[in-house]
Amino acid sequence: xxxxTQLGSHVSVSxxxxxxxxxxxxxxxxxxxxxxxxxxNQGLQLLLKYTTGATLVKGINGFEAEFKKSETSFHLxxxxxxxxxxxxxxxxxxxxxxxxxxxGAGTRLTVKP
Amino acid sequence: ExxxxxxxxxxxxxxxxxxxxxxxxxxxxxxxxxxxRVMGKEIKFxxxxxxxxxxxxxxxxxNRFLAERTGxxxxxxxxxxxELEDSGVYFCASSQTTNQPQHFGDGTxxxxx
Numbered sequence: 001x002x003x004x005t006q007l008g009s010h011v012s013v014s015x016x017x018x019x020x021x022x023x024x025x026x027x028x029x030x031x032x033x034x035x036x037x038x039x040x041n042q043g044l045q046l047l048l049k050y051t052t053g054a055t056l057v058k059g060i061n062g063f064e065a066e067f068k069k070s071e072t073s074f075h076l077x078x079x080x081x082x083x084x085x086x087x088x089x090x091x092x093x094x095x096x097x098x099x100x101x102x103x104g105a106g107t108r109l110t111v112k113p
Numbered sequence: 114e115x116x117x118x119x120x121x122x123x124x125x126x127x128x129x130x131x132x133x134x135x136x137x138x139x140x141x142x143x144x145x146x147x148x149x150r151v152m153g154k155e156i157k158f159x160x161x162x163x164x165x166x167x168x169x170x171x172x173x174x175x176n177r178f179l180a181e182r183t184g185x186x187x188x189x190x191x192x193x194x195x196e197l198e199d200s201g202v203y204f205c206a207s208s209q210t211t212n213q214p215q216h217f218g219d220g221t222x223x224x225x226x
Binding site for chain 2: 034042045090101102103
């Protein structure tokens with residue numbers, strides 16, 4: 001069965017600083033990987049996805065993530081944090097025979113002025 | 114296109130009562146998923162419909178939970194009788210195929226008193 005681990009339930013950065021949110025996965029088959037963002041009182045919004053092809057994927061709002069098979073990782077980055085990036089971020093994987101999605105526990109990002 | 118809609122957005126009921134949550138997926142999406150997030154914990158998969166059929170219901174906590182998707186359009190999730198530990202946010206998502214990104218509703222926040 002597939003699973004996801006997000007290191008750090010809370011991450012705090014200063015405005016303009018690099019954002020790095022970590023995600024490691026396990027999967028019995030080549031995975032499909034996703035990052036979702038949840039702003040307060042809203043549903044989950046897709047940031048980016050990796051299915052096949054280029055391992056560096058770009059998403060909305062300047063975010064990108066790199067699929068590293070050797071490290072079983074799919075870390076999310078953004079070069080310069082903006083106040084509006086404050087939200088909770090979820091890494092997710094589809095990677096089992098049942099094709100169902102499994103989520104990490106989430107990382108809450110705080111951006112300080 | 115209209116997104117995934119969930120109703121109600123909030124529900125507060127007493128222990129022992131019955132509550133029914135509704136999800137309207139994006140039109141044309143055969144796949145419909147229910148998830149739950151208990152406060153502070155990860156988003157957990159509950160079940161997956163393909164059209165009107167239950168593809169996977171391995172995440173359903175117990176037999177107090179009943180999900181239906183008659184006609185393969187909207188879905189309902191009934192909790193009867195509700196217990197305190199059922200409190201949380203219930204998300205619905207839909208997708209065209211199982212390996213495409215899932216589109217999420219805003220969730221129903223369920224509080225059991």
